[in-house]
Amino acid sequence: MIVINNLHKGFKDVKVLKGISTSFEPGKTNLIIGQSGSGKTVFLKSLIGLHTPEKGTIVFDGRVNTDMSSDEKRQLRQEIGMVFQGSALFDSQTVEENVMFPLKMFTKQSDEQMLERANFVLKRVDLIGANKKFVAELSGGMQKRVAIARAIVMNPKYLFCDEPNSGLDPQTAIIIDNLIKEITEEYQITTVINTHDMNSVMEIGEKIIFLKDGKKAWEGSNNEIFKTDNEAVVNFVYSSNLFKKVRQAYLNETN
Amino acid sequence: MNYLEHIGKYFMMLKLVFRKPQRIRVFKEALSREIEELGIKSIGIIAFISFFIGGVIALQTALNLNNPLIPKSLIGFAAKRSIILEFAPTFCSIILAGKVGSYITSSIGTMRVTEQIDALEVMGINSLNYLVLPKIIATVLFYPFLIILGMVLGIFGGWLAGTLTGLFSGVDYIEGLQTDFDPYLIQYSMIKTLVFAFIIATVPSYQGYFVKGGSLEVGKASTRSVVWTTVLIVICNYLLTQMLLT
Numbered sequence: 001m002i003v004i005n006n007l008h009k010g011f012k013d014v015k016v017l018k019g020i021s022t023s024f025e026p027g028k029t030n031l032i033i034g035q036s037g038s039g040k041t042v043f044l045k046s047l048i049g050l051h052t053p054e055k056g057t058i059v060f061d062g063r064v065n066t067d068m069s070s071d072e073k074r075q076l077r078q079e080i081g082m083v084f085q086g087s088a089l090f091d092s093q094t095v096e097e098n099v100m101f102p103l104k105m106f107t108k109q110s111d112e113q114m115l116e117r118a119n120f121v122l123k124r125v126d127l128i129g130a131n132k133k134f135v136a137e138l139s140g141g142m143q144k145r146v147a148i149a150r151a152i153v154m155n156p157k158y159l160f161c162d163e164p165n166s167g168l169d170p171q172t173a174i175i176i177d178n179l180i181k182e183i184t185e186e187y188q189i190t191t192v193i194n195t196h197d198m199n200s201v202m203e204i205g206e207k208i209i210f211l212k213d214g215k216k217a218w219e220g221s222n223n224e225i226f227k228t229d230n231e232a233v234v235n236f237v238y239s240s241n242l243f244k245k246v247r248q249a250y251l252n253e254t255n
Numbered sequence: 256m257n258y259l260e261h262i263g264k265y266f267m268m269l270k271l272v273f274r275k276p277q278r279i280r281v282f283k284e285a286l287s288r289e290i291e292e293l294g295i296k297s298i299g300i301i302a303f304i305s306f307f308i309g310g311v312i313a314l315q316t317a318l319n320l321n322n323p324l325i326p327k328s329l330i331g332f333a334a335k336r337s338i339i340l341e342f343a344p345t346f347c348s349i350i351l352a353g354k355v356g357s358y359i360t361s362s363i364g365t366m367r368v369t370e371q372i373d374a375l376e377v378m379g380i381n382s383l384n385y386l387v388l389p390k391i392i393a394t395v396l397f398y399p400f401l402i403i404l405g406m407v408l409g410i411f412g413g414w415l416a417g418t419l420t421g422l423f424s425g426v427d428y429i430e431g432l433q434t435d436f437d438p439y440l441i442q443y444s445m446i447k448t449l450v451f452a453f454i455i456a457t458v459p460s461y462q463g464y465f466v467k468g469g470s471l472e473v474g475k476a477s478t479r480s481v482v483w484t485t486v487l488i489v490i491c492n493y494l495l496t497q498m499l500l501t
Contacts, residue, residue: 045373
């Protein structure tokens with residue numbers, strides 16, 4: 001479980017995060033949504049330690065980020081899996097090498113054991129027969145699968161995904177969403193996803209946090225988001241006519 | 256950002272680079288890869304340029320020393336001195352600053368803008384140590400051999416140019432090479448090479464690692480890295496010459 005208390009972060013004179021408090025439970029897909037510039041990426045990067053918060057704490061299963069030593073922080077990072085927006089795969093390495101990389105760096109497994117583990121996670125993300133391919137030879141969806149495989153190869157307790165659907169066709173996006181949700185439930189990972197994709201919000205958003213101007217403006221589930229009367233959320237989520245109609249149909253059906 | 260800030264940031268970077276590698280096995284693999292990329296793949300260009308420039312140095316010297324009172328062996332002597340003292344260590348390093356420096360900046364810069372460096376950091380890997388240390392060790396270990404190759408081929412190019420054109424004889428040239436040979440000059444040349452190798456590995460790494468933006472910025476950083484590496488090589492060349500030869 002991750003608990004965030006009063007998180008603040010800014011760059012020079014610009015305050016990006018203005019006191020965000022929330023919590024993310026294991027085994028659930030937690031979504032962060034909001035307009036561009038609302039602070040989603042800074043929030044996510046603060047959680048994974050790429051930005052140092054100015055104020056506030058992040059508690060990972062009882063471990064407070066501000067009280068941790070360098071070694072504890074390094075240990076914590078080995079419990080974190082991250083899927084970047086552009087996949088961030090090492091393009092000089094093959095699929096297999098990319099997935100085995102964290103194992104090579106942090107375990108003392110033999111080559112055979114590492115290969116076995118890599119093959120297992122690649123199979124788990126339905127990517128078979130691409131072991132020797134380089135990143136440039138893969139489609140966007142396949143790259144995302146490799147990124148997920150690399151993120152889960154160390155059995156992480158926490159999985160963070162920055163816009164995992166960006167650049168994917170709707171069908172592949174749903175497959176990736178479902179894959180993340182399945183893995184989250186199967187391994188009881190605390191998953192936090194930063195997304196713009198409203199399909200993801202409706203499909204897998206067990207807990208949704210809406211950020212506006214660096215503050216948490218709303219939080220709830222995908223069912224609650226249909227019923228909310230929070231103007232900012234409604235304007236953001238139901239900005240397209242299609243989603244307005246979907247919401248109206250849902251409300252008609254439930255009333 | 257002012258120059259002092261850049262200098263401070265550069266040394267802060269070096270502090271993080273010089274740590275014990277997290278996995279020796281991974282470090283060795285990276286080192287052999289860098290020796291191939293930064294060293295072995297530069298042999299061709301260094302051999303080609305050294306050979307022809309050596310020829311040009313010998314020909315220019317021969318054409319400008321047409322006084323019958325000056326012995327022909329002086330051509331070999333002058334060519335040897337020019338090649339060992341300046342051409343091989345300095346000129347070849349400037350060529351390497353262009354070839355290798357732009358490669359280092361663009362490869363690390365691309366990793367930065369495509370979040371590959373962030374991915375390393377999130378995994379708990381010291382990205383500077385992982386990316387830059389093998390490059391420094393590779394250049395410092397391999398460039399002395401590359402520069403010695405440049406010296407040998409430059410001197411050989413001079414001999415071949417002279418004998419093919421008939422401007423001087425091979426015997427005179429070799430006599431000049433053997434005249435007043437001071438092994439300290441090789442030592443001086445190697446000290447310069449090690450310093451330049453360090454600059455060639457670290458300055459472009461700095462430029463690439465701290466790049467912000469997209470591919471256009473990576474391109475600009477590559478240009479900047481070649482310019483600054485060259486400027487530093489030239490300045491250090493002057494300082495080292497003054498320190499070691501005067």
